[in-house]
Amino acid sequence: MDMNHRKTLNHCEAPVRSQEAPSIMLLKNLEEEIIEGSEKKSVLAQQTHEAHQLQVRRSNHLPIAVTVQAKVALKPGRSLMDWIRLGRSNQDLNGFKGSTMDISVEELTKHNKQEDAWIAIRGKVYNVTPYMEYHPGGIEELMRGAGLDGTQLFDEVHKWVNFESMLEKCYIGKLKVTTPIHKRESTPAQPAQIKNLQQNGPSLAALKPPSGPVPPRFDWFQNKNSVSLVIYTKCKHMRRDCVIIQRSELTLLCILYIEDYNYFVNIELANKIKDNYDVRIQKETGKTEIVFPKETESQWSSIGRFLDQHNTFRNTKDVETTYHSCNIESVSEVSHDCKLLCIHLPPELSMCVPLGHHVHVQHNISGMTIARSYTAVIKSLLPDKQDDRLGSVIYLMIKIYKDGALTPWIGSLSPGDTIDISYPEGTFKEERLKDVTDLVLYAAGTGFTPMIKLVYHCLHVDQKPARNIKLMFFNKTENDILWKDQLDSLTQDFKNFTVEYVLSEANDNWQGQKGRVTKEIMETFTPASTKDSSNLLICACGPTAFTEIVSRYSKELGYKDDSFHAFLG
Ligand SMILES: Cc1cc2nc3c(=O)[nH]c(=O)nc-3n(C[C@H](O)[C@H](O)[C@H](O)COP(=O)(O)OP(=O)(O)OC[C@H]3O[C@@H](n4cnc5c(N)ncnc54)[C@H](O)[C@@H]3O)c2cc1C
Ligand code: HEM
Structure with missing residues (x-):
């Protein structure tokens, strides 16, 4: 369906x-x-x-x-596949036969009509006039950003949409910002910085949202065998599936999903830890402890170096979409047009998808990077058929549309192929x-x-x-x-x-x-x-x-x- x-x-x-x-x-x-x-x-x-x-x-x-x-x-002939085809044709989509130039704010603001609409996103100006009828959110929505820096609007609705790839042929040039630009605001102000009061001070101060949950507090402890990261979330609903852990030899990134916010722990560790770890959650307080065994018994003089984003607390809609290259482990038929994919996450990543949440799948289709959302499911509804490799595999059930933009590619995947999957999202x-x-x-x-x-x-x-x-x-x-x-x-x-x-x-x-x-x-x-x-x-x-x-x-x-x-x- x-x-x-x-x-x-x-x-x-x-x-x-x-x-x-x-x-x-x-x-x-x-x-x-x-x-x-x-x-x-x-x-x-x-x-x-x-x-x-x-x-x-x-x-x-x-x-x-x-x-x-x-x-x-959308009108017939205005599907995503049609847009991809138009992009491959030789039509002049940026209005300057493909040549580019720097654009001043004054110039940008002049192009605010449906038949002549430019939009700036992350410092890049696009002529979105040809895209109008292809925009799945409709013309009026796209027009809200016309003649403006539409970055914030864009991110609020669909920050995961790959505009750079989809609008590549519409690119006019860089936005020259010389005077303060009029940004159309539609949400409360960005999170303000708060003073960091922690003993084990992070490199970046926590960012407190204007409303919403209280920012967590981070601390760490050790004994001779293990090192524990402790996040005092004050959230009574913390569960194992709210914690994503990504690690390489010495770097450790933990992302905690706390209501509609993400809390980041990002550290270059002072010493090596073993692969296995334990997540302990105290239900009443939300205290979340992630315990890693040390590779060698020793006393660490510090936890290591705090990296970018460490101890930040951001609304999930403000967090950039990151993809991981994963392996297709198996593909099975669910019905004549629907498949169940078992996807193995990379060994350094441990991620569960919370109930009712989805991930994005991204792939390059005919030169355009397309992202689509898919709700994570389980292997079976029957208890004796479960996959207990919690955090290392996810299952997606996907209907293949023969004439769709992304699903024909998904339908062609076999075990051993790779697929790019994002962190989970959902409310x-x-x-x-x-x-x-x-x-x-x-x-x-x-x-x-x-x-x-x-x-x-x-x-x-x-x-x-x-x-x-x-x-x-x-x-x-x-x-x-x-x-x-x-x-x-x-x-x-x-x-x-x-x-x-x-x-x-x-x-x-x-x-x-x-x-x-x-x-x-x-x-x-x-x-x-x-x-x-x-x-x-x-x-x-x-x-x-x-x-x-x-x-x-x-x-x-x-x-x-x-x-x-x-x-x-
Ligand atoms: C949060 C969320 C969760 C989702 N979870 C799942 C899931 O678990 N499983 C799942 O299978 N899907 C799910 N979807 C849908 C999925 O994201 C894709 O939309 C779907 O797979 C179709 O992708 P496609 O690019 O292959 O098809 P599209 O290119 O979007 O086309 C789909 C169909 O619509 C037709 N079509 C496209 N544009 C037009 C037009 N302008 N006029 C007329 N017809 C048109 C196409 O011909 C085709 O038949 C979810 C969507 C969301 C937002
Ligand atoms: C800045 C002004 C914009 C606004 C206000 C806006 C708004 C919307 C809305 C309301 C939707 C439907 C809701 C949804 O499916 O999530 C949507 C969908 C979409 N928009 Fe925009 N949009 C804007 C700009 C753009 C631009 C510049 C692109 C160019 C790539 C774009 C690409 C898309 C795509 C691909 C979808 C479908 C997402 C999906 O598959 O779920 N939008 N937009």
Whole structure:
């Protein structure tokens, strides 16, 4: 299924109905199929609005009103593959037949119209006029950066998008900054520096966010056999999968995921440590201790030298996307068009992907570097088929689109090939499940992927027999249903787990539900008794149109905003 339009948001306000969609616009087939006929027109119209913005009220644990933007439907012939093709053609995309020049701020600001739009990102000026209709976020969104230094705007939405490669042919030149440039701000000011009060002072002071969690404190200890790095996170939700460790012979980088922030420990160690290590987390205080055995017994006079970024605490959206070259260990067929990839991380990296989070996969397609997001899954939903190599392998379940930009390449990968994977990202919080007694999941196509770990977690890891888990899984045909055998087997083993399959193109033998997502179908599936309860969590994932409609219906059915979580990308 087309998962091209996912963004993580909480329950959104019901979108305003708008005018008829222009006929030249098209929504991807699946989106049209999944949505009930009567709703199709309005969703189509919403989707084809160039800037598609949803006012999203975040739930209790994120009590700030934010605006979340989603992708829009593009005109036929304006897909990413079409943009790649245009880039390969000899068309003059920068407007100067490829020649480049330094651009003054005054000059940049003149090019702020749709038919003549330049944008500066990280000191480089691009003519984005030819890209307008290809921009997946829509023309209006791209125009927000026209004639300006759009770096901050760009980073806020998709810092991981490789603009340098995608806009290579649109590059005009370097931005000459002589006067202060007008930057359009859309978030609070950047983190301010705070005084570093630590005993074992780092080379860089911690950066305190304007709001959000308190910056952690770092310390280290040793005995003759081992050295311990201690991070006082003050976060009660610290878990092993919130800690990424990357090391070479003497350098050590630890990244801690603390709510929406990353805390960095980056050290060139004074002496060698062994490969194995232990992570100990004190639940009540969030104190996180990473213990490394010393290679030789000795007393170290110091921990070593603090490197760039050590003891910094930054919002994850401000952290640059880093990729690691990983090895494909195995590839298996999940369905006729979907594969399960087991990816081996490099030996120096230990990384788990938290529940509901995704990684980016990056590859150069016909000279353009393309990045796409994929939710990490597990080897199987069945407990006896798990891969216990925690931190060293990740699994991705990916639908291959024959005419897609990136997935045909992914589909061609075999064991032994390499794939570039980023650190995890995402906003779902595992602790959100703590008091949930009714978990209701709506998935369409590969929108099933975030549900995999959720189901596994609730049935096998954080077992609560009193918690009911219900999955409604929308697909075209029976052949499209991912891991049906495993899901069916779980329903046999667990009385508190039910699955309902709904097919839009069922054949005559199909005994289950047919059709698309409707308010009625949701009304009978979501427990009415929990309407006002904080113990209910409804999750939705699929094409944006699907997720939005599930969000809208659950709101119309009277479920509370903070009972809803959507995975939209
Ligand atoms: C947070 C997140 C998590 C995700 N997790 C997963 C996951 O676990 N598994 C998974 O399989 N996917 C997942 N996705 C989707 C994934 O990121 C890609 O979007 C998907 O793999 C398609 O990539 P592609 O480049 O091959 O296809 P694309 O080039 O994007 O094309 C996909 C399809 O859309 C059609 N298309 C493209 N542009 C147009 C247009 N303008 N008009 C009409 N049709 C068009 C193409 O022809 C093709 O059929 C996720 C997305 C997000 C945001
Ligand atoms: C600076 C102004 C810009 C704004 C406000 C903006 C906004 C958006 C929005 C709202 C989306 C949809 C949400 C999402 O999928 O994450 C989006 C998607 C996208 N934008 Fe932009 N954008 C800007 C500039 C650019 C530029 C210069 C490029 C050039 C490469 C670009 C490339 C993309 C791509 C590739 C996507 C799809 C991401 C995906 O696959 O998920 N954007 N943009």
